[in-house]
Amino acid sequence: MGIETAMTGIAAERIAADWHAALAALAWQLDAGVDEVLGEGPVDRFALAAETAARPPASARSTAPAAAAAPKPAPRPAEDPVAVARAVAAAAGSLEALREAVQGFELCDLKKGARNTVFSDGNPKARVLILGEAPGRDEDIEGKPFVGRAGQLLDRMFAAIGLSRHSPDAEAALYITNVMYWRPPGNRDPEPAEIAMMQPFVTRHIELVDPEVIVVMGNTPLSALTGHRGILRARGNWVTALGRPLLPMTHPAYLLRNPIAKREAWADLLALKARLGR
Ligand code: URA
Numbered sequence: 001m002g003i004e005t006a007m008t009g010i011a012a013e014r015i016a017a018d019w020h021a022a023l024a025a026l027a028w029q030l031d032a033g034v035d036e037v038l039g040e041g042p043v044d045r046f047a048l049a050a051e052t053a054a055r056p057p058a059s060a061r062s063t064a065p066a067a068a069a070a071p072k073p074a075p076r077p078a079e080d081p082v083a084v085a086r087a088v089a090a091a092a093g094s095l096e097a098l099r100e101a102v103q104g105f106e107l108c109d110l111k112k113g114a115r116n117t118v119f120s121d122g123n124p125k126a127r128v129l130i131l132g133e134a135p136g137r138d139e140d141i142e143g144k145p146f147v148g149r150a151g152q153l154l155d156r157m158f159a160a161i162g163l164s165r166h167s168p169d170a171e172a173a174l175y176i177t178n179v180m181y182w183r184p185p186g187n188r189d190p191e192p193a194e195i196a197m198m199q200p201f202v203t204r205h206i207e208l209v210d211p212e213v214i215v216v217m218g219n220t221p222l223s224a225l226t227g228h229r230g231i232l233r234a235r236g237n238w239v240t241a242l243g244r245p246l247l248p249m250t251h252p253a254y255l256l257r258n259p260i261a262k263r264e265a266w267a268d269l270l271a272l273k274a275r276l277g278r
Pocket of ligand 1 (some may be wrong): 132133134135136139144145146147148150151178217
């Protein structure tokens with residue numbers, strides 16, 4: 001092997017190694033929820049923030065003689081997101097007003113990484129309100145809750161007892177929403193602080209729809225409305241939340257992973273059907 005051939009071999013190995021490293025880095029980013037390209041090159045926002053902070057304000061950069069130093073305004077107390085959410089949610093007098101209030105709420109960081117606010121789907125006159133956890137990738141793209149694989153299973157489950165989100169008849173209709181209106185990155189569970197921040201909106205949402213019965217799908221909405229976790233023990237047992245009957249059920253994503261649990265989910269659906277007198 002001549003020296004040039006050896007060099008070419010080394011270069012080829014390096015390219016292959018770089019290729020594998022780049023692929024691994026990409027996979028890692030996808031796992032972390034980075035699934036969209038926003039720019040051609042990376043931006044170090046920490047460096048940008050430091051640069052902006054170090055730069056004197058425009059007034060100080062002007063060539064005019066410096067005016068007497070104005071008294072500094074007192075720093076504004078940091079906004080308490082839960083208190084803001086409570087005030088904004090309470091002021092919403094209709095579902096449309098609440099939708100707009102949620103869309104305009106900027107204090108939840110999940111909103112920054114989401115494509116869409118996923119507010120609800122279905123018939124607001126429905127007797128049954130289904131409360132899920134948070135949008136996933138498909139819901140984030142479509143802007144509607146439960147449209148991915150788990151959502152398709154949910155539709156089939158409720159269709160089996162004659163209920164549908166598409167029904168114009170309140171008797172046979174469903175209204176569907178989530179505890180969280182934006183997709184958490186990488187489909188992680190919403191954090192307690194995020195749930196607490198959005199809770200006033202969820203509570204107001206349920207008040208405005210005023211369903212006869214709430215069905216929670218999985219642990220996150222169970223704990224948001226009752227303060228308890230342990231969906232596998234709680235499922236099928238009616239409790240009261242927000243002054244109305246609440247039926248805990250296992251999440252359809254859990255049923256996709258554990259098809260054996262569909263038998264119990266079917267029993268829960270029959271209990272719901274009986275409760276509605278259908
Ligand atoms: N899982 C949920 O809990 N909600 C959705 O909207 C989608 C999947």
